[in-house]
Amino acid sequence: MERHYDAAWQRTMYCGAPRVEDAGKKAVLNGWLRCRRDLGGIIFIELWDKTGVTQVVFNPELNAEAHGRAGALRSEYVLAVRGTLRRRPEGTENPELATGEVELLVEDFIVLSPAKLIPFEIDNADSVNEDLRLKYRYLDLRRASMQANLKARHDVTLYTRNYFSDNGFIEIETPMLTKSTPEGARDYLVPSRVNPGKFYALPQSPQIFKQLLMVGGCDRYMQIVKCFRDEDLRADRQPEFTQIDLEMSFITEEDIMTLVENYLAGLFKAVRGAEVETPFPRMTWREAMDKYGVDKPDMRIPMEMVSLEEAFKGGENPFSGLAENGTIKGLRLPGGAALSRKELSELESRAKALGAKGMANFQVKGGELKGPLVKFMSEEQTAKLKEISCIEDGDALFIMADENWRKACEILGQIRLELGRDRGMVREGFRFLWVTEFPLFGWDDEEGRYTAVHHPFTAPMNEDVDFLLTEPGKVRSRAYDVVLNGTELGGGSIRIHNPEMQQKAFQALNFTPEAAKERFGFLLEGLSYGTPPHGGLAIGLDRLVMLMTGGKSIRDVMAFPKNQKAQCPMSDAPSEVEKKQLDELSIKTIEPLVK
DSSP states (O other), rough: OOOOOOOOGSOSSSSTTOOGTTTTTTEEEEEEEEEEEEEEEEEEEEEEETTTTEEEEEETTHHHHHHHHHHTTTOOOOOEEEEEEOOTTOOOOOTTTTTTTEEEEEEEEEEEOOOOOSSSSSSGGGGGGGHHHTTHHHTTSSSSSHHHHHHHHHHHHHHHHHHHHTTOOOEOOOOSSSSSOOSSSSSSEEEOSSSTTTTEEEESSHHHHHHHHEEETOEEEEEEEEEBBBBBOOOOOOSEEEEEEEESSSOOOHHHHHHHHHHHHHHHHHOOOOOOSSSSOOEEHHHHHHHHHSOOTTSSOOOEEEOOOEEETTTTTTTTTHHHHHHEEEEEETTTTGGOHHHHHHHHHHHHTTTTSOOOEEEETTTTSTTTTTGGOHHHHHHHHHHHOOTTTTTTTEEEEESSSHHHHHHHHHHHHHHHHHHOOOSSSSSSEEOOOOOOOEEEETTTEEESSSSSTBBGGGGOOOOOOOOOGBBSSEEEEEEETTTEEEEEEBBBBOOHHHHHHHHHOOOHHHHHHHHHHHHHHHHHHOOOOOEEEEEEHHHHHHHHOOOOSSSGOOOSSSOTTBBBTTTBBBBOOOHHHHHHHHOOOOOOOHH
């Protein structure tokens, strides 16, 4: 007679729950068969659910019929198993399992669902091609690491909602179908059937709506929200992602920085048990670029770049011209004097691959400064070089010189990162940092105009307002990014709350009044009805959980991510649609151009 799942077969505990003190108790476990071993007539299986595994024993002397049926079981069958918990025989315990001192001696079981031959072993999925894992994502999710990541994500969102609610925020949903305002990444467009030829856009962020909520007097808004950007993908990017979105009225930068520091310190303590020191260090964008060559420096690497123009001024050295009208950056590598000629040559080749004309180096061996440039330098210059760079015996010093300050900083900054990682210099722990005073605008050679570094609603520093229309490249912004271990975790700014100032910002971006009204007219109109000073921030939830769990990619902390081609191998999205659907939307497609 076929037996069905009913109350008698419902689990009395999860698979990860049994402990040695439960020995002697009757139990019913429900779960997946993870592995099966047949040892001398006794069959052992590991029964798994999201909480862990328990070893299950089929002994023919206890129930020969159940033991016989167990011989047909395969990996990932779903079972309900009834029996008695007992202490494992001495010497067979498994200290790697929380349940490793106990096992379930089976009295009876039923198969709730059979399973086809699985395309990869769940416990070895890390070594499997990622696209195969994404095609069978529901199997990949059965890995303990994926279960732990999804639980961590839940814990983060739960803490987040409670923290901001306790601090006077309310969660408000903003529209998923909105207006396309092309300024930044490409929009995902959604055709409107009832308005032929017109399109919605999926939001890249709730930016304008959360500002209008401040106009509406909501004062403190937060939302854990889906956002969409049609851009090329990397390990920390997806076409759809989630952010923790905040906006506050009547604040300055200090208010939101303090709020976010306390949030992150509390979150890491609650979810990871990690102590995070507050307040976070702060540095301006200019200082970050000058010392680390990047606007999101990894502070776990104990190396800083220095400016060496003073050491090369005058004389006949090859850098004397750049010392007067360019940039000369130095990076000290402790212990670098041990690098071979081949290794030094490989580092210079790497710098050239990054766009440098070359990369000079010095080494101190036996107290003597050595290097190709030493013969061109006076004793005074070499003394100045040692003084500024703090190079010591056994160290190396790498020199990057260029007419362009930013280029020199960025190339040597990348060398710093690679040296730090390759030579095991990255310290353990979570190192937070605020980077402030970003340029408000950046020049875009392709478009032949200035574009917004963050977005066009960011307020300029009060001291730089007069440069908005005369020298936009000089204007610093009231923007701030929170950085964790070399990754931008989130960013925000104080916003422009004055419609006249917002019009000036659009003018600096080369928007005509008509274009500004077409794209952002509803925001300008809203700002004109009495807008409080306000600002906010958005933290990437996917990146946050990835960093907290030690993941390499945000795909590791998302249930159903896309691959690097923005495709879902499991559901085969995106896919073609029927002509009838296109006709209803007044859309005609064309064959793509072959490149």
